[in-house]
Structure formats: structure tokens, C-alpha cells
Amino acid sequence: MSVLNPLVTNEPPLVQPRRATGVLRQALTLGRTRVGVALLIIVGGIAVFGPLLAPHGPQDYLGLLPNQGASAKALFGTDHLGQDVWSRFLDGGREILLLALAATVIGLVVGVTLGLLAAYTKGFIDDALMRGMDVILAFPSIMLALVAIATLGPSYWLVIVAVGLTNIPRVARITRAAAQPIVERDFVAAAEAIGVPRLRILFVEILPNVLSPLMVEGSLRLTYSIGLIAGLAFLGFTPNPNGADWGVMIQENYVALSVQPWGVVLPVVAIAFLTMATGMIGDGIARAAAGIDRTRSAE
């Protein structure tokens, strides 16, 4: 060994660690992410805790006429059946939010797995998987969900699966595109050379390197799922047609829009805020991730 052997340095690290959590933290310093999170907390809070605060049950009749304006008994008036709009609004968010979350999770789990598999295996499996995804992509999301629900009848699991299915190919494409350059890098070859199992290579070596685009895609898919599920409910494809779903509310009350707007305005504003919130958070994450990638490539 050389005279001046140890290159041991105890200098503090030159670069601070920037992990996936670092991207989130960075995103939270951006105004748009903060606004998005604030909106999400407000609308999410209404959806989650609303039922506890509702003055009446969602299907209670208050003895008032339908489509009445605001009064002391009904804060935002009554709907087409004479039910309390405010109570139904507070009650109708939880379902849509849960269904959208579940559909997004399905889309992410299956989509990420397929995308990683396609990027890693290349060749025939890649082609087969991605062409399959293209077939699903060829149908408009709402069509696909409508056909599934129309044939099998509306049930919670079917709405989740149908909407989740429309998410899968989009997530898979993003994952595959992000993973392709990672797969070519030598640390993957290094893992192969010592025989690390394939699944471990996919989920332990490759997945952490594609998290940033996936976080963006996840929030985008949540946005679309909310819109899609609300849209399905509006069209009457909901497992609980008498329930107080925001989409159902819009459908029930839009005829009386000029007389009693609250039954439509409240759920519309809530859905709009919810999708804006997830969209802004996704955008914030995307910007933070891009910023970090920029500084990294400049090193």
C-alpha cells in the first residue's frame, strides 16, 4: 500500500441526501403544493368528517317542499325530493373519495408491476404487455367503465375495478418509460451478476429510482378517478342510487339549477376543489423532482 495510504476523509458530505422524501419536502416549499394541500385538507375533511356533522340524515325528509331555497331548517335549502342539501352534501364525499383512492391504488399497484416487468424483460413480454395496454387505452375511460358496470350491474368493487382498470395502462406506460434508462444502468447488472432474484431487482433496485414520476402520476390518476367516479354517478351508475353521492346530487338537482342552485353548486365546487388540489400537489411534486434532477445532472 502507498505511503500516503488512507483516503479516509471525514469531511462532511458535499451533497445533502435527496431521496423521495426529499422530493416531497422540496415540493412542500412551493406555493402551489401548499395551496393544493390546504384544499385537499378542507375537501377531504368535509368528506371524512362531514357525516358526523350533518344535522340530518341524508335521506331524511324534513317536511319541506322540494327545491326550496335556504331556510333556518335547511341551511342550503332542499333538493328535488325535499331532503336537506347541506346534510346530503356533508354525507356524499366519503364514498367518492374512498372509491377514487381504491381505484388509484389498484391502478398503481398493477400498473407499476406491469411497467417494471415490461422495462426489465424487454423483448416479447414487453411487446405483449404494452400492446395489451394500448388496447385498453384505445377505449375512452368512461366507456370502459360504463360497459363493465352496465353488463355486471353496479357494485362498489366493480366501480373500483373498472376505474382502476382504466388507470393501469397509463401508470404502466409512465413506469416503463421511467424504468427503461434505469434498467440499463450497471447497478442492475451488478445485482444480476450475483444472482439477486428478479422480483427483488424490480422492487428493491429499480422501483426506488422511478418514484418521483410515479408520485406525480399517482396524484394525476387520483384526479381523474375522482372525475370518472363522479361522472359515473352522474350518469346513474352507482351502487347506491338513493345515497348522497356528490355525482348523484348533481344529476338529481341540475334540472332545478335556476330555482335552487345549491344542490348542484356545493358538490360541483367540492369536486372541482378536490381535483384541483390533487392536480396542484402533483404539479408541485413534478416541479420539485425536475429541479432535483437538474441539479443532479449538473454535478
Added chain:
Amino acid sequence: MSTTPHPDPLPRAGEGYLGPAIVVDKLRISMSSGSRTDIVDDVSFEIAPGEVLGLVGESGSGKTTVGLALLGHTRRGVQITGGSVRLGDSDVLKMNDDELAHLRGRVVSYVPQDPAAALNPALRIGTQMREVLEAHNFGAGAEARTQRVAEMMREVALPDDPAYLNRYPHELSGGQQQRVGLAIAFACRPRVIVLDEPTTGLDVTTQAHVLGTVRDLAAAHGVAALYVSHDLAVVGTLAMRVAVMYSGRIVEIGPVLDLFRSAAHPYTERLIFAIPHLTGGRELIGIAGRAPSPGRRPPGCSFAPRCEFVQDRCNAALPELRPIAVGHRVRCVRAEEVRGHMQRQSTNGVHEERASQAAVLTLTNVNAGYRRTTVVHDINIELSRQECLALVGESGSGKTTLARSVAGLHSIRTGDMLLNGVPLANAARNRPREQRRTIQYVFQNPYGSLNPRRTIGHIIRQPLELFGSSKDIDKKVAEMLDRVSLSATYAERYPDQLSGGERQRVAIARALVCDPQVLICDEVTSALDVSVQAAIVDLLASLQRDLGLSMLFVTHNLPLVRSIAQRVAVMSHGRIVELGPVDTILKSPEDAYTRRLLSDTPSLEVALETAESG
């Protein structure tokens, strides 16, 4: 400047003018925001017409920043905050945008490192050459310009027929692209030319041609050239004078012979000892520590923390760049002692031949390639126990494909591979666990071979977990880090917190942690600075000795072979053209290809001997 828009700032050489073509004085370049830290400080030099000044330094020393400043250009986030760059009467740093536009390419031109990135892939090379002439209104008309383009093509030894000029950059080889880059740079007959590592990434033979072209053109047209490079051997071959940069300052400047034979700055001395030599094998000695980043420079000499000559006064104040011999200046208070020290250092060979033992790895009639083409033909080699065999060849010679086949990372191959007499399956995945443990691979690029999302501890621990030695994992990781001269605290860090050399140490630790028998090193030093390369080669050589490893050392760097290997196999076009002991092959090669490779490899020793005899 304002009265005459496009004056020639300088009379030409041979027109009775004898002064320097360009004078850089007390140049200072800083970050333009935040701390405003100096990146380059107090850099002064001059270049005479027809002279080549080599500017050497390791990555981050500021050499490219200085080179760009000669064109009045800085990278984003950086600005020139002091000093002057004078061409005759005018100061480049005081020019406005119009004057700079006229200056660049016409008076001072630039040859970038990567010709493939510098040429526009969508334009024919003839068009790109004419573009420069048109931009500077060079030549009387279209006819004269066409003639000038043809003339330039001949000067850089490329065909000048219209068919060739109609080619796109991707239809040219790397060396041809770089020669087009040179032709463009010389097209308007500039006074000064800045060459930023123009031969990095080229094969030695191509490099030799490009260097020859640079030297001839500079001499023939009286052009002052600044040759920025990290490669001392190349600079020694090409330049007349050399300036050594360290941490943003020139630490030593002088005539090639004087500077390399009797370096007066400890950094220069260490740098010279870090270069592998083609003749007279020698242990490579790295430089401990790393260069301070611009914001962290000590108040005194920047090199003091790594210097073996350090005294209190070194840390007290920054030493002046003072003359020590004719035309030789140095920034060190103990320069006289360093000079003496350098001359006393002997070059000792490290090659004790090892008695050849049983073969660990035997390759018989191995062919490898891709679906339609075979890139490795008929390889027959044996790797003995505790032996290091170097596999040398230029890019495209198939050496990496062969190495990857041995490691099971390239599975399209035929022929027999035996590990301790047992056949090896093509793909690593199909080999038994024991075989996978026995053969380990270190990759070329430490920036790609470590997962950026996992800690160093995780990375080194993975093979241990996989190969079942589950006890004392943390202790073994710490031991391994110590073996590769990293402190145990590195286990907590992530790869992007490490320098290139440190990353490569981690990659070596990962390969050695489960006691392999065969270590394959694929160009492991090519992404590293020379002083770091020396330290890594030194580390590998000592590990090989201590652990009794058999090593397959793949490299394009012929001089490096002497510092690590006992035998060498030279590969060309997928075949082994010569195989034998290092000394025999480097001293008396029999194959024509090996001879050409040897003669084209720039060597500081040879350059200095030529300079002395000339």
C-alpha cells in the same frame, strides 16, 4: 475598438512582431450569485505565436473555466470578476457582444471535448464549415470559401471531395469528427486556439493523429494554442510549456522538460508519480484526500492539507507564484527542497513474477456477440491462481464483451468456460450460487454501478445476505470499508455524497466482501482522475496480493498494465493478437497491432527523452 468595428488586434507572426499572442493577467472568475466564491483566482500566463501551452489539472481545478475565459465566455452562474485577457492592445474581457461575436471563431477559436456533441447532427459537415467562414465574412465570395473549405479538409488530412463534405456528422468516426472540429476552429486562421481535452474519448491511434494535426497546424500558421487536459502524457508530447492548476490557481508553470523532470511543486510531483509509465514498471502512488471545493479553500496554500512538505508557514499565507528557474515559476515556499526530492526518487519496478499455478479460469474457443454478429472470436486464455491478466484493446475490440461473458452478463456465446474445471453456464442466473460468488465484477463507471437510492452499507451488505454468511454482517461491512480505505461512517451515506474514487472503492468492496476467487475489473479507472486512478490501482494491486485473487483487468490504457498485471493479452477486432508476460510484450512486441498501439500511446518518458535529445 469602437471606431473600427473589426480590426485585426494583432500583427501576425513573421510580420516583425515577436511578443506573445495572448496575455492572461490576474484572471479571477467567481460564482455570480450567492457566496460569490472564487472559482479561479490569480491566473496569469502568456502564449507566444506558434506555441502550445498545456494547462493541466484534475477535474474541478478550473482549467476549462480558464480556457473558456480566453473567448470571453463563462458558463452559466459564473462570471469573470477581475484581471484581463489581452490580445495585443485590446482586452477580451472589456469587449461588448458584437466585438465578442467577431472575436470568437475568427481571432480566438475553440475545440470542445466532445466533437459528436459540438457538431450539429442535422447539418452536413461542408455546410457547417462554410457557416463559420460566412459568419466572419472570411474569403472574397462563395468560390473562395469553397476553396478554403477544401484546403482546410486537406490540412486536417480528410478527403475534400464534395461527396465527403455532404456527409452528416454521424457518418464520420469520432476521430474524423474531431478533425472536422479542428478544421472549423482553424478555418478563419485564428491567432489563438483553445483546445479543451479534444482527444478524450478517442482511441490512442486516433488521438496520435489528432495531436499531430494540432501540432502541425499551430506551428505552420503561428497559432498560439492553449491545450487543456488532464492527461500529462499527452501534454508532455504536445506542449512546449505547461501550467499546472490546482483548486483554481496555477501552482506551477514552466517549460515541459524542466517541469516534468524536476517539478518544484509537491502537487506536480505527486501527479507525475501517479501516471502509469510504459517503460520501467513502477508502483503508482495516489494523492491522499481530495482537492478543496472553491468555498472551502484554506487561507494558505490550497494543497497544504494533502502535502507531505507542509509547514506552519504554508497555512499562514498563500504563497506567491515565484520564479525558480528560467521561465519556471512555482507557488510553493519549499520549492527548492521539492525539486531535490523529485530527482532523488527512484523508480522501482514492482514485478515479482509469480510461479504460475493451477488455472482458475480456462476459456477455450470462446465466441461471443449479438444475434447476427460475432464480436469476440476464438478466445483461448487461462487465468492462474493469484495472477493478474490484463486484457488490453481499443474501443470496439470486444474486451468488455469478453469480460461480461465471463461474468455471465452477456449470454450470447459459444465455446467452453471452465471455473476450477467446472463449466460455467452462459447467464449468471443459471450458474450455481457458489460460482456466482467466486466470480465478481467491478464496473467501469462508478456513477452507474451503485444504486443511488441505497446506502453504501446496503450496497455492500447485499452480496453477504445473498450468499448466506448472515452472521456479523455489520462487522464484515465495516471491515471491508476499512480494507478499501474508507471510514465506517460511509456505510450511512448515499452514493451521490461520494466522489468518483470513493464510489469505485465501494464497488470494489462490494465485489470482495464475499471472498471471491476471480475479480474482473472492467476499465475501472477510466472515469477517474489520474491521482485517483493511481490510488485505485494501488489498492487493487495490494488487495490482489493480500487476498490471493486472480484478476482479469480490462483496460485501454497500456501503460497502466505495467503497474498491475503479470501477463497481458492484446485484443484487436475481437481476437487476441498477442499474449504473454507484461515485460516481454511492452518491450518487444511481435504483433504489428501491438507495436502500433505502443508507438501511438503518449508517454511522458518518451516525450521527455525526445525533448532532451532534441
